[in-house]
Amino acid sequence: MSIKKGVPLYDQADENGFWGKFGGNYLPEPLLKPADDLHAAFQELRHDKDFLKDLEKLRSEYIGRPTPFFKLENLTKELGGAEIWIKHEAQCHGDSHKLNGAIISCLIAKYRGQTEIIGDTGAGMAGTGLAMAASRLGLKSRVFMGKVDYERQKLNVMRMKTLGCEVVPVTSGSQTLVEAVSETMRYWLANCDTTAICVGSIVGASVFVKLCAFGQHVISREMSSQMINIFGEIPKATLVAAVGGGSSSFGFFCDFIDHDQISMRGVEAGGPENDDKLHAAPLTNDSPIGILHGAKQYVIQSPDGQIQETSSIAAGLDYPGVSPMHCYLKDEGRVTYTSASDEEAVKGFEILAKTEGIQCSIEPAHAIADICRIAPKMGKDEKIIGLVCGTLSKDAPLLAQRLNIEL
Numbered sequence: 001m002s003i004k005k006g007v008p009l010y011d012q013a014d015e016n017g018f019w020g021k022f023g024g025n026y027l028p029e030p031l032l033k034p035a036d037d038l039h040a041a042f043q044e045l046r047h048d049k050d051f052l053k054d055l056e057k058l059r060s061e062y063i064g065r066p067t068p069f070f071k072l073e074n075l076t077k078e079l080g081g082a083e084i085w086i087k088h089e090a091q092c093h094g095d096s097h098k099l100n101g102a103i104i105s106c107l108i109a110k111y112r113g114q115t116e117i118i119g120d121t122g123a124g125m126a127g128t129g130l131a132m133a134a135s136r137l138g139l140k141s142r143v144f145m146g147k148v149d150y151e152r153q154k155l156n157v158m159r160m161k162t163l164g165c166e167v168v169p170v171t172s173g174s175q176t177l178v179e180a181v182s183e184t185m186r187y188w189l190a191n192c193d194t195t196a197i198c199v200g201s202i203v204g205a206s207v208f209v210k211l212c213a214f215g216q217h218v219i220s221r222e223m224s225s226q227m228i229n230i231f232g233e234i235p236k237a238t239l240v241a242a243v244g245g246g247s248s249s250f251g252f253f254c255d256f257i258d259h260d261q262i263s264m265r266g267v268e269a270g271g272p273e274n275d276d277k278l279h280a281a282p283l284t285n286d287s288p289i290g291i292l293h294g295a296k297q298y299v300i301q302s303p304d305g306q307i308q309e310t311s312s313i314a315a316g317l318d319y320p321g322v323s324p325m326h327c328y329l330k331d332e333g334r335v336t337y338t339s340a341s342d343e344e345a346v347k348g349f350e351i352l353a354k355t356e357g358i359q360c361s362i363e364p365a366h367a368i369a370d371i372c373r374i375a376p377k378m379g380k381d382e383k384i385i386g387l388v389c390g391t392l393s394k395d396a397p398l399l400a401q402r403l404n405i406e407l
């Protein structure tokens with residue numbers, strides 16, 4: 001398989017849900033039919049006029065699209081190399097891109113007559129997006145969140161609870177995103193007759209990858225038009241985005257995969273600098289292929305195939321696996337993957353705040369860290385476009401502690 005032009009990558013999986021060697025549907029037998037039914041509903045609704053009209057209305061009125069695309073004059077001067085631009089996806093309602101994906105699963109659930117929806121969250125942003133979309137569309141929501149994340153992202157727990165969502169702390173394993181996704185799948189296995197599901201990133205069995213990617217594709221589709229308005233064309237540029245499960249970066253890259261003048265860099269979580277074994281960067285570190293949450297992918301594992309714990313300052317990037325579509329883009333050589341350490345991300349947050357008055361969350365701060373490394377080595381006539389997909393809102397306590405600011 002090689003990348004086809006003119007077809008979004010999420011529509012290029014084969015009939016078994018594979019992008020090259022990656023993906024598939026490694027689900028327990030009782031979930032195969034519910035997953036198939038969800039896929040069939042998605043394929044029908046994505047062409048349904050009423051569904052698309054409702055989606056457009058939600059995107060413009062509720063999410064607040066289009067999000068801005070503009071040049072960072074001060075950061076460009078400070079770094080002294082390439083021009084730096086951003087797509088400011090953190091200006092979506094809810095402070096991150098996650099509502100773009102959640103709105104699709106919730107709207108499909110509503111059209112199918114379902115009244116309850118469950119989902120996973122790491123940093124609490126996917127959970128907040130799900131709780132918001134569910135409330136807006138009159139659905140009951142329940143979100144599974146690792147206990148460690150529940151403690152370190154308490155502000156988002158409060159947000160979800162005040163949206164009427166039941167937040168369930170998960171106490172198994174590393175108590176982070178990996179267990180939250182496992183617990184969501186387990187719950188769905190027992191309740192799929194009555195309950196819809198929303199996976200928070202483009203991970204899991206192929207239907208979940210496709211649904212979430214379809215929702216996030218709006219980022220690059222919108223930015224293509226914004227570029228044409230500003231530059232009169234799609235210019236030569238390097239796109240840089242953080243990669244956890246990979247939904248924001250994929251949505252940001254999707255429309256440009258066909259454009260040879262666009263280079264793309266995915267920035268994974270390098271973890272703490274003083275321990276080079278601890279990270280959440282399976283693509284950068286050439287992790288072996290394994291199966292996690294229903295899909296074949298590069299995944300951090302022991303030599304005998306046991307999924308390993310990861311470490312990152314960013315709860316939203318702290319995941320041992322990564323979307324099968326990113327694995328495929330790596331193998332095809334279309335996207336370059338690298339990582340930034342916890343410490344570099346904190347510096348990335350600081351420089352963006354001080355030069356531009358933009359306070360991002362710690363996840364996109366990894367992309368800013370990479371921009372700080374590459375921009376000075378590039379010419380002033382070159383362009384870098386970063387994706388800022390989260391705000392400081394959830395990370396104020398964490399950054400206060402890192403920056404020695406008393407609260």
Ligand SMILES: Cc1ncc(COP(=O)(O)O)c(C=O)c1O
Binds near residue numbers: 122124126246248
């Ligand atoms: C603000 C923010 N950015 C990025 C991510 C990473 O997820 P993904 O790679 O799916 O965009 C998360 C995940 O929770 C997040 O909250």
